[in-house]
Amino acid sequence: MKTEISNRIKIPPGFWEGVHQLGIAAQDIARIARLPLSIRTEPFVTTDQYFAIWRAYSDLIGDTAIGIIKLATAFETAKYPPTVLAPYHARDYRDALNRMARYKQLCPPESLRMAEEGERCTIELEWRNAEQVGPPMLVGVTLAFLLELGRRGTGQPLTAQLVEFSSTMGDVQALEAYFGCPIRIGAAGNRLTLHRKDLDRSFISYNEELLEILTPALDRSLDEHQHSQSMTKTVKWIMKRSLTGGRPDIQAVAKELSISERTLQRRLTDENTSFKQLLTQARHEQAREYLADPSLEIKEVAYLIGYEDQNSFYRAFRLWEGDTPSNWRAEHLGSNALSFHT
Structure with a gap:
């Protein structure tokens, strides 16, 4: 049952470590989000709580664009959860993105739809529940992280072709400098368009032995989530x-x-x-x-x-x-x- 999935969201420790590096205390996020101080150690949060945390971070950091760039780059590779660790150790960028889209089902409330056509690869961010649309900061960090994954995995300063946002995102020039491409605001959806040729780039972080351990475990978890729950x-x-x-x-x-x-x-x-x-x-x-x-x-x-x-x-x-x-x-x-x- 999808409701079980969409209302049990696990925030990776790397999020809290990242905001800490930016000088933001977890208790300040909890205070602004009007959540208990124990929220950092909760195994799961609800969708509403998850969105409130992202809005609180946005309020504390100030400009949305700056908050996106700072958190995407501050998130330590060593703190990746298994659902991101597997893509990071994939064979190439295409394999990594396919794994991200697949295992995103374990990390609601957003999902990723990937399509390759011509010289482009477009990844669109969608919401499991159309009535619950995530805050701009979450949208921006999600798309930025997909590019960040490619940069870290290949060891190359990859750029995007185009990034589209449905909402205002603060300092557009800062975002254009980070993504290395035009930023379109007020679009019909939230999309990251990559150069398709970059998807063939091998990952220097490729680890076949680790994937042999992670993949079966993640697939089992995915199967369990997709089965009906009480x-x-x-x-x-x-x-x-x-x-x-x-x-x-x-x-x-x-x-x-x-x-x-x-x-x-x-x-x-x-x-x-x-x-x-x-x-x-x-x-x-x-x-x-x-x-x-x-x-x-x-x-x-x-x-x-x-x-x-x-x-x-x-x-x-x-x-x-x-x-x-x-x-x-x-x-x-x-x-x-x-x-x-x-």
């Missing part, structure tokens, strides 16, 4: 990331999944559960997880799982565990945790 797990995952300071409603979750409220209810019924049951389970599971963290106070735990009133959290927790949050924590963490947090 709607129950998907909804609960979204709930857990939407609990802080409030209670997620079925309309919001259905919108996140790009389906109707009625369809969501029907699918949950088919899996012998309901939205209300899953919300209770999500809160219960998150409560246990947060209480196991001695750095969090009880009132913080209540807020993090969507209770504005600490007493309501106490009542709910008694129903779940037959005990108070304080006593549960004492039993699981020891008397020191009890004396410190109650």
Whole structure:
């Protein structure tokens, strides 16, 4: 089910390392994006959170074009995730780009469509969900990185033929200097057009042995993502990331999944559960997880799982565990945790 894929986005550590090199702190991005400070260590984020992170980086860096160029060049090769490491160690630029397009399915919410014709190779960036279009900074970095991949892999200062953006991108002259070609603003889509002859260039970073390890593992991951996933797990995952300071409603979750409220209810019924049951389970599971963290106070735990009133959290927790949050924590963490947090 594609909804599972499109709402589980993993931000590579190289992103955070890159912005750090540019003098931008992760906590500042989290603050502007209005996300918890733990966002850097979260295994996955939602599409909305992902876009908010990119907008925050854009706000902090200032000019969009400068932000694109700085991050694309600052991203260290050693920090590439496996989905990029395989293209970087491909046989040639064509192989690398084909691998990028294929494994981009594991890195939503954008996808890449590649076409070769005449002397051109055009790569168009598309969005899995047409209603959720990414910010200009993300668009620019994605296309810049495709050229950066070719430059690093071949060891040559490759240039593009043309780059088209649907939105304004800041300092166009800076972008033209980086891409080495004209930049078209206000286009119908976001496209990078390369010289087709460059695709035949061999990669000096080619590593056959590493590819023999990475390729089967990535292909298996891709197959797993393309198979149907439990709607129950998907909804609960979204709930857990939407609990802080409030209670997620079925309309919001259905919108996140790009389906109707009625369809969501029907699918949950088919899996012998309901939205209300899953919300209770999500809160219960998150409560246990947060209480196991001695750095969090009880009132913080209540807020993090969507209770504005600490007493309501106490009542709910008694129903779940037959005990108070304080006593549960004492039993699981020891008397020191009890004396410190109650």
